Amino acid sequence: MRARHITVVEVARHAGVSLATVSRVINGTAVVSPDKRQQVEQAMLALKFQPDPMAQGLRRGQTNAVALLVGDIAQRHFAQLTQHVQAALESQGNDLLLFNLGHQQKRLEDFLERALRMKLRAVVVATTDTLTRPVFEAARKLLSDGIKVISLGQDLTRQGIPSVVHEEHQATRGSVTHLVSLGHQSIAYVGRIRGSAIGSARFAGYRDAMRKANRFDPALVWDMSFRYAAGYESVAKALAEGREFSALQAGSDEIALGAIAALHDRGLAVPKDVAVVGFGDIDLAGFVRPALTTLSSSPLQAADHLAQLVRDDSPTLPEDPPCILLPRQLIVRASSGQ
Amino acid sequence: MRARHITVVEVARHAGVSLATVSRVINGTAVVSPDKRQQVEQAMLALKFQPDPMAQGLRRGQTNAVALLVGDIAQRHFAQLTQHVQAALESQGNDLLLFNLGHQQKRLEDFLERALRMKLRAVVVATTDTLTRPVFEAARKLLSDGIKVISLGQDLTRQGIPSVVHEEHQATRGSVTHLVSLGHQSIAYVGRIRGSAIGSARFAGYRDAMRKANRFDPALVWDMSFRYAAGYESVAKALAEGREFSALQAGSDEIALGAIAALHDRGLAVPKDVAVVGFGDIDLAGFVRPALTTLSSSPLQAADHLAQLVRDDSPTLPEDPPCILLPRQLIVRASSGQ
DNA sequence: CTGAAAGCGCTTACAG
DNA sequence: CTGAAAGCGCTTACAG
Structure with missing residues (x-):
């Protein structure tokens, strides 16, 4: 046959x-x-x-595949990233091996172990989760074996891993300061996701801005589980408990959307009763009503920088891996009022 | 090193x-x-x-990679599919090679040509687009070379390609009949996407239901380009032209969301002034307000069936490839009223 | 049940 | 600039 x-x-x-x-x-x-x-x-x-790519690979000891390990492809943010990373890699002749972590640390670890034998051109770790020791050890093994490991989303340069990241702390600090300047006194934070390095950074920006305004109140910080439902439940619970707030910074756009639904179901109007700011500018943000004020992302640029790092054949294992920082901007739409 | x-x-x-x-x-x-x-x-x-997987692959003449070619990973529907396909394949020991087509026929063709040399375990084509001759020829070459090709989303069994599909025609026929039974006389269709096989089938279901109710009016059928923006623009244009309608069936949830934004911007309330039904039940559907009435999908089941076809070692090239049909259900939420 | 040998399709010293 | 040969790390007839 x-x-x-x-x-x-x-x-x-x-x-x-x-x-x-x-x-x-x-x-x-x-x-x-x-x-x-x-x-x-x-x-x-x-x-x-x-x-025959297999034969070439065996002989050269190198494939032309790059593995992308994403936190969860079901999240808009990761889907967008995947789209652009695939395009960028393809344009330089690399195939994309996709691995969905589902935010499970163990899976990351297992894959990294396996990657050692796969002769990949690079392994890209795109997760917002706080990483643990075994993961770093597996990554170090790859690195010392000459396989590139690159972080997309969080700064892992201290682990010797080149990173492409976005502003997180400055972003929420800026948006919350903006809300304060609009006259808001009680601003809640929804989505300080447990175990998320990125989530923590975003929260810290909020906290610092609130402290500076002398308005920080831990009772207005709500943790939660997962995306839409989480945003919804957190806010529903807070309202049921009688919490008062006139504005809300969310840890992601999806959380913001869930939060807005909860406000709506309690008869509260956005932005009249509560102003809402999301995070990430997913494609839907401009098409909900009220349109969502949010912080921008640059998945395309991130993917391009990443591709450059993949191509880059500079001496392996530099002591001082590069960290590329992408800015975010506050995109003001209707949901934050004025 | x-x-x-x-x-x-x-x-x-x-x-x-x-x-x-x-x-x-x-x-x-x-x-x-x-x-x-x-x-x-x-x-x-x-x-x-x-x-060493490369050495094994070379010797055996077979990798353990499966390529997934998706219409556009930026669309919710495809992202969800990708998630479940990756999981299902992984559980049977296969890696996922992701290829984003961006709805470009030429890219599909090119990849299929290339796949011939890659010794993939299978190639999964998940696109809603109407496929052309060269694509079928490339697929046939793969098939005759003993490489499995599977369609996810549209029925390609006439091309000898095993397929896993959802109801499309029956789905919109059912939902539109439901709208008719609610008393709607003028029901518009937004999103008969040009060049989309699936889009055409969904439209046909609408048309048949409207004809049966003696209410079909071509002036209420709007084509459009792309997702949110398209839904928005189509409806905005129709309203500007003075079209009258009390209900709207969309070709996808994303289109429906865009449409709702346009209605909102013209001061029309959903469902009071216009009832809206989406298609696909993306995760956001239950978290917008009003919550979106829509037609369900089963990406998890689809992925499982797919994985089974990949594993299945029955004689290659059966004259009568299987077609697995997944039902859809109307999920009634607030956007359609009552 | 077991081993020696050939070979999958390439690339890369090595020698000229 | 070119070719004959070795070898990447496995698997699979083949013979016993």
Whole structure:
């Protein structure tokens, strides 16, 4: 059933040269006389030759696959990231191996162990979760084996891992300061996600801005579980408990949307009764009503920087890995009023 | 830099057996005496041996990777599908190679050509787009080369491709009939996406229901480009033109959300002035206000069926490939009234 | 049940 | 600039 494919042997025969010469033409790895080169190229065309990636990989000790480990592809943010990372990698000839972590640390660890044998070109870790020791150890093993590990989303340079990150702390500090300047006194924070490094950073920005305004109140900080439902439940619970607040900073757009639903169900209007600011600017943000004020992201730029790091063949294991920082901007829409 | 890995040679030496025996233990492909088996297993453990997937792949002529080609990972529906497909494949030991088509036919074609050399375990095509001849030809080449091709989303069994699909036509026919029974006379359809096989089927269901009710009016059918923005623009344009309608069936939830924003911006209330029904039941559907009435999907079941087809080693190239049909249900929420 | 040997399709020293 | 040969790490007839 399985057809026999054209190999370098056939090409060499057809072109009247040796295997080595064919290989040199394929890889452009050594000088080949113009006429032989042409014969080989014609033979490849005539026979519709395509090199076998497995064989190349085995021999070179390297595939052209990059693994992307995402926190949870079901989250808008990660889906967007995946989209752009795939595009950026493809444009430089790399395939994308996708691994959905579902926020499970153990899965990350297991994959990293396995990655050691896969001869990947790079492993990209895109998770917001706080990482633990075993993960770092597995990553170090990869690194010392010459396999690139890159962090997308959180700064892991202290672990020797090049990172592409967005502003987090400054972002919420800025947006909350904006809410304060609008006259809000009681501003709640919904979504200080437990176990999330990024979530903590966003929360810290909020906290610092509130402290500066002398308005920080731990009772207005709500943890929660997961996305829409979490945003909804947190706010529903707070309202049931009689908490008072005139504004709300969410840890993500999805949480913000859930929060808005909860406010709505209690008869509270956004932004009239409660102003809401999300985080991340998912594509839907501009299409809900009221449109969602939020903090921007740059998944496209992030993916481009990442691709550059993947391509970059600078000496492995630099003591001082690069950290690329992407800014965020407050995108003011109707949900925050004024 | 790159460390030398443990190979079968070391394991064989350590266990005092031949390479062949080690291989047999790894693969469980032939009977090995209990004592030798144990020695090998101990050696593998002691040396922390992990087989090299590239070498195995080259020798066997088969990887354990499955390619998933999705219409557009930025769309909720595809992101969810990807999540479940990855999980299902992983549980059977397969890696996922993700390819985002961005709805570009040419990319599908190119990838299919390339897949021929990749020795993939299967290629899963998950797109709603109407496919063209060159794509089918490339698929046939894969099929005849013994590589599984599976369609996720549209019925391609006539092309010899096993398919896992959802009801489309019946779904909109049912939901529109429901709207009719609620007393609606003018029901618009937004999102008969050009070039989308699935979009056409959904539209046909609407059309048939409207015809049956003697209410079909082509002026109430609006094509559009892309997701939220499209839903918004279509409806905004229709309203500006003075079209009258009391209900609206959308081709997707995202389109429905965009449509609702447009209605809102014209001062129309949902469902009081216009009832809205979406399609797909994305996770957000229950968390917008009013909550979105929509047609359910079963990405989890779809992924499971798919995984089964991937695993299934029945004779290649059956003349009559299976078509697995998943039902949809109308999920009634606030946006459709009553 | 077991081992020696060939071979999957390439690339890369090595020698010329 | 070119070719013959070795070898990447496995698996699989083949012979016993």
